[in-house]
Amino acid sequence: MTSNSLPADADPRQLLADTRGLARQVRHDQRLTWVALLVLAGLTLVAIPIDWFTMKVDCLPPISLPKGQMMECTFDRRAYLWFWPPALLLAYAAIAYFYLRAARARGIGARVRPYVVTGAVLTGLFLAAGIAIRVYLATHDAPEGPLPGWFLLLDRTLAPWGIMGLALLVLARIERNVALLAFTVGYLIVALVPVNFGWAYHSPDPRLEFLPQQVINGIVLLLGSIGFFLAGRRRAASAPLDEQPVR
């Protein structure tokens, strides 16, 4: 690289393209997307038995029901109050730690703070919503009949997997990571539009209504982590060929 001043007739397009190339390189070096997704996937999968065994389920006596009729059950995902909020905060703290450590080892700063702050704020909202609905149900009867679609969508959005996805959108924005944005949109569709092949209606235990979706969310996050890891390795392997330094 020359250290001479830019000649008067130098192409400003080339200079601008060089600066953009450097900025893009730094942003790539700051990313640790696969670790973020791996932590979230790990949390989701580890939480499965915790959610299962701590969910309080009260059903009408298990009389034989006519075919196609659902049991009437009430349930309380108690882990939403005491497990998920601290676990999510710990997960975001772990992600921040790994990002900062990796960036520092590479010799640059990290861009993870807005993501972590967003995750923490959404976790607070999730906890507040959980408390609010319990306070409401303590003084009101549970609504009869199916809940409206907008309520179910809001409920899923403020569930752990919804807020994970919303925070990932912020990470994609601050990293200017189009691949992560595309992945997160797909993930949110899976998480917010529940996948149901009939297990919600034919399972003997109401907890089975939630289990498959949680497994699917965890697997999607895990596959995303593997995908970003492999893409990063492939990019690192090909970097000397397609990334020319500024000249």
Place this chain on the structure above:
Amino acid sequence: MTDSAHPVNGLDDVVHQRVRLGILTIAHEARKVEFGYLRDHLELTAGNLSKHVDVLETAGLVEVEKGYEGRRGRTWISLTDSGRAALTAEIGRLKQLIARVETNGAGGG
């Protein structure tokens, strides 16, 4: 149009230099950057890079922080507010130059 209105006349000699523009760009994106990262990515010798960093530090565009990690000395460079403003201005002028060249080129047919 007068010469003073031409974007070239607004270019800052300190910033408008490939290496120093590269240092400012990397420091801006990275928030703070270690000397070795700059040396590797700009493909400079340590001495050459030091000279450019000194110029930027003297101009108040970057801050240099020296420290140790274990027994290894590390030098971190970060942008000052002036450096951020200078970089933004330089990028703006480059875009103006490109727009002017393209306009003249289109006009000249």
